[in-house]
Amino acid sequence: MKCSEFLHELTNYLDGVMDDRTKSELEDHLAWCHNCYVVCDTTKKTIEIYRDSQLYELPEDLRGRLRSAIMSKCKEKKAGPQSV
């Protein structure tokens, strides 16, 4: 397996969606190719850092204001949604 082929499969590998044979080919490649190992490992860390980052959390006071604004408009439009 070439590095470009490894990269092509990287997303499927990290998401755990691939057959056992492809997975073992990728892992064979990772065992000897240090660059691909580093790329794979740091890509995984990238995803984890963003997932855990809590960027753009909605502050509770703003959350309350937004919800009241939404709900008061919904009540005005109470006849709005057509029931099925």
Add this chain to the structure above:
Amino acid sequence: MGAIQPNVREPVSEEMALVLAAKAGDVSAFEDLVRRYDRNVFRIAQHITQNREDAEDVVQDAFLKAYENLGQFQGQSKFYTWLVRIAVNEALMKLRRRRPERMVSLDEEVKTEDDSLPREVADWSPNPEQQYTQGELRDILTRTIQGLPPGFRTVFVLRDVEGLSTEETAEALDLSIPAVKSRLLRARLQLRERLSRYFQKRESGDGNK
């Protein structure tokens, strides 16, 4: 090296019960849906618009639009996926209004495949995020993701931050599954490349920035 674990969301049946009640005119059921997803919609909106006021507007407009159009929601997809689709469209409209000089589209093909090929392959420090204070880290992560084209960062945020599946992301963005996968790979690789500047192992010195 194991696969990353997906985020887990609540069962769909409970959500469908709320949707049906809201459709039947129960405003408090809709309020429960707002409570359930307002944080997610705000995050997605701010990632796309990169502007706090716009994100606040998107939260209001998206929920209101969802409420007005509940009758059209047939339950073939999850309510959340349907809501995200509305929110993404509202956010893109805001972005277009703010940047009329540039067409903003999720379909834009950005540069070539080779662009995402790794150039920087230095390993990272064992706990790279601990080299920075929380505020510094937040700045680094925000600046880095803001540098991605909207089509890439939206796919990354939906898949990797919000935990939508590939299929749900494709549905929410009206993209094909191969298009989602290709954008996701390129987004992940570009973010990794850019973060390497901050997180790579130092050869010598005190190990700090």
